Amino acid sequence: MTRSAREVLDTVRQELLPSEGDNRLVPLIEQGRAPRSVFAALAAEEYRIVTSDWRSFLALAGRADERNAREFFAGLAQGEGIALGKLTALAEAVDLDEAALRAHRPRAGCQAYPAYVAWLALNVSPADAVVAMVSNFAAWGSYCATIAQAMRTQYGFDDEACGFFDLFGTPLPDDQAVAAVQAGIDSGTLTEDVSDYGRLFQSYELMFWNTIADEA
Template sequence: MLISCTSGVGIVANTHCLRFALVGLVVLLAITQPATADIATNQQDAKALVERLEKLYLKGPTPVFVLQLEKNTLPDAKLQAFAMEQRLINLSDLRSNALSLHRFGGRPGHNTRAFFTRITTAEIQANTQLPNLIQALGISPEQIAQYQPLAGAQAYPAYTTWLANYAEPAEIAAALLINFQSFGKNAARVAAALKQHKRLNNEQLRFLMTFSQLPEGFREQAIEIIARGLASGVRENDIAIRVRLIQSYEREFWRAFEVKLNAN
């Protein structure tokens, strides 16, 4: 807004105009200065929230599936079921992430678009890596066609589909950041056990090894998105709920393999 004091008549008019300009300047400073402070505060709050959620959800018990595989006592049928469940999850998450990119790709802030582009392309890459694992485990096309998914295992992608449709970017970013690390910890152990007991090579294990550590800058992108969400009114409690639920469904995924499969 431009204010001109040159059009008034006489000293009184110019004095009133000057006062108006000063009031406008004070209001402008009041708006812009706290906003800068709020950005830093929200960034700190977002980082602290992520750290609390990591402490809460990244120290859980090891799934029975992983423990049995490490002891080389896991039935092959359950190992094959794991790979086929992952195939279905990958196909679902690809569409969910693409939907999130469609919803939020035009939002202000480069990191929002970059984050959802990143997770979408990651699913595309995973789709090219997983067939090597499926083939290494001796799974035939007929088995894939006839496979009956486990409800407990497919609850996870059902929830990520819900997130893609209804959640805010901050909620999705927090949920995926925590879950990536949680699944990645177990995926790394599964990969190590398969290498030791099944003699699978790195190329066959590429899908699992991709999750062994966070991609560079992923955590920082997520924190910035969370900070923007907090600044826009998203509640920390809502973010924590999304993380709690996705981690609950993650546990259900692993527990699904504790039941007796028809193939056993």
């Protein structure tokens, strides 16, 4: 019997739930044990990630023939535009202007994540890309919510500086994603490789956090 889109998403999410200790940076921030310089590193790396993901999501929206998938990726792209403005506030709070953000020398372990998102945008079906990304959103959102809280309680940042992590720490409704995946199931464009795409997506995200943790 063919699984429904909801069953596919729930299964892949469950398979990819990170284990305690997989992310070595967020617990340090949560406990106030990471140096304040970590936030400058996050701002500088995310500056490149957000601008790259924005283009990747637009590319996926352009490739998507199905309306729900197209609108899903267009919405993600719009969110990256909002995120970029909020990231500027974080950068200013840690004394980074735009020239400093542009001059930053990126870490390969951090930029592997957006490189993989760009690969997905070029190489997999939009339905597969939806599953890979949505399966990671819960973990990513949880990390961001934890960081936003710790920034206030452990490091004394104001609400404006926390806006980037507040944005991504707010859960998004997944009705459109479910509809896009269901369309992929119905059309036969959702493939058996989708779990591998999600696993790699999650692995590259953890590489981002842990690369910074190793330098903290």
